[in-house]
Amino acid sequence: MTDGMSSFAPKDLDLKTHLPHPARVYDYLLGGKDNFEPDRVAAAHLVSRMPNTATSMRANRNFMVRVVRYLAAEHGIRQFLDIGTGLPTSPNLHEVVQEIAPESRVLYVDNDPIVLVHARALLVSNPAGRTAYLDADLRDPDGIMSSPQLRETLDLSKPVAVTLIAIVHFIPDEEEVHRIIHRLMDPLAPGSVLALSTITYDGSPEEVRGAVEAFNSDGMPLMARTSAQVAELFDGLDLIEPGVVRVNHWHPDEDARVPDTHVHMFGGAAIKP
Ligand SMILES: C[S@@+](CC[C@H](N)C(=O)[O-])C[C@H]1O[C@@H](n2cnc3c(N)ncnc32)[C@H](O)[C@@H]1O
Numbered sequence: 001m002t003d004g005m006s007s008f009a010p011k012d013l014d015l016k017t018h019l020p021h022p023a024r025v026y027d028y029l030l031g032g033k034d035n036f037e038p039d040r041v042a043a044a045h046l047v048s049r050m051p052n053t054a055t056s057m058r059a060n061r062n063f064m065v066r067v068v069r070y071l072a073a074e075h076g077i078r079q080f081l082d083i084g085t086g087l088p089t090s091p092n093l094h095e096v097v098q099e100i101a102p103e104s105r106v107l108y109v110d111n112d113p114i115v116l117v118h119a120r121a122l123l124v125s126n127p128a129g130r131t132a133y134l135d136a137d138l139r140d141p142d143g144i145m146s147s148p149q150l151r152e153t154l155d156l157s158k159p160v161a162v163t164l165i166a167i168v169h170f171i172p173d174e175e176e177v178h179r180i181i182h183r184l185m186d187p188l189a190p191g192s193v194l195a196l197s198t199i200t201y202d203g204s205p206e207e208v209r210g211a212v213e214a215f216n217s218d219g220m221p222l223m224a225r226t227s228a229q230v231a232e233l234f235d236g237l238d239l240i241e242p243g244v245v246r247v248n249h250w251h252p253d254e255d256a257r258v259p260d261t262h263v264h265m266f267g268g269a270a271i272k273p
Pocket of ligand 1: 022023026060061064083084085086087109110111112115136137138139164165166167170
């Protein structure tokens, strides 16, 4: 699919390693190595306010794995538009769905240069399928939907699953998030799916408020919702059972056995009628 990272990561790319970045903070908390001192300091600040952050993030990553596996196995989805991909973390989305259907196609999108630099690891597709990477911002949904990378990877006449996993909380404007979701879902065929997860106040509002304050004071805008607000993000779509729930309750497996008090993410998946 690609001849190397130089094909999409310019040599003069400024990674701003003196500042914390959400993708690298998340990578650190998941046990990854693609992070720098300011990311680790911000992660420690976050954990000081929300002690179970790492468990919550791991539960979120496991939710991503279960939801895409379910969509591939139970709903026959073969195309995925994953926005806010993050740094490569095993298993990556395409590895999960191509295990079920090798012909699956995935377009990964992120706006963080560090993800761009490491995107090569996301492009090791099963030859029967395809993966591609687009360096773009969720706040420009029309740019994403009209990009050559999208047109070359996904066939919009067939269902696509849009996965917004742990990203909408970085856009602290509720109206804008609703607008973005409509712009992404409107061009898609019936049977397409929106799957998302985001940080919520339910259960431990004080801890979550602390996490929001920590991220905001470290220069990374973060907004938490109530689970009712998360459900509104699926307006006009048919929620798949069990609806919008704490992520460890969505079609749980062994890995999902974590105390609810440690999980601060709600999510769900819904079908476009
Ligand atoms: C917490 S990570 C989640 C990674 C992955 N989706 C997961 O759940 O395992 C959030 C990712 O969203 C990306 N992101 C944040 N705001 C974004 C935006 N406006 N446009 C594109 N990507 C964004 C960050 O760079 C980061 O990689």
